Amino acid sequence: MPVWLDPVSDGGTPMVRALQVATKVVTAWTARFRDSFPPIVINLTDGVSTDGDPRQAAAALRSTRTDDGQVLLFNVHLSGGPVGEVAFPSSAKSLPDAYATMLFEMSSELPAQLAEAAGVAGYRIGPGARGFLYNAKAVAVTEFLDIGTRAVTPGGLNELTAGTG
Numbered sequence: 519m520p521v522w523l524d525p526v527s528d529g530g531t532p533m534v535r536a537l538q539v540a541t542k543v544v545t546a547w548t549a550r551f552r553d554s555f556p557p558i559v560i561n562l563t564d565g566v567s568t569d570g571d572p573r574q575a576a577a578a579l580r581s582t583r584t585d586d587g588q589v590l591l592f593n594v595h596l597s598g599g600p601v602g603e604v605a606f607p608s609s610a611k612s613l614p615d616a617y618a619t620m621l622f623e624m625s626s627e628l629p630a631q632l633a634e635a636a637g638v639a640g641y642r643i644g645p646g647a648r649g650f651l652y653n654a655k656a657v658a659v660t661e662f663l664d665i666g667t668r669a670v671t672p673g674g675l676n677e678l679t680a681g682t683g
Contacts, residue, residue, distance in 0.1 A: 544557045554584050555586050563594070576591055580626060589626075590626040592650065595618050597618070599615070600614070604653065606647040608645060613652060
């Protein structure tokens, strides 16, 4: 039986607090699993932080690390703005406003294996591409989440399980 939800917005966007909570969670996790790939945190937001400037909280989150590298922070900026979809940009030039630019600047650069996965998915990935998506359709958001959470192979689960049938 299908379940339908009516999208509504009510209240603020406490992005600073959300990033602080994420930092607390990944700090505990990275202390326990030092030899793992660093966690990836994906922030889906309207881009307007209502509890202050989130840049310092984002920097604190990204500075948390495992032996394999720093925590990755990717941002999905959901907007109804007039600018079309921007996926994995290398610069903020094509972004329409200060909120989008701030989220781009807060986003981590894609590690090589995730950049390769994004390329396999059909995205143009330039040097310095970041884990950032602006004004995307549902399909692109789903692909973004897949790329940001996939195993460290470009083909993801299909590649890992090929021939194990």
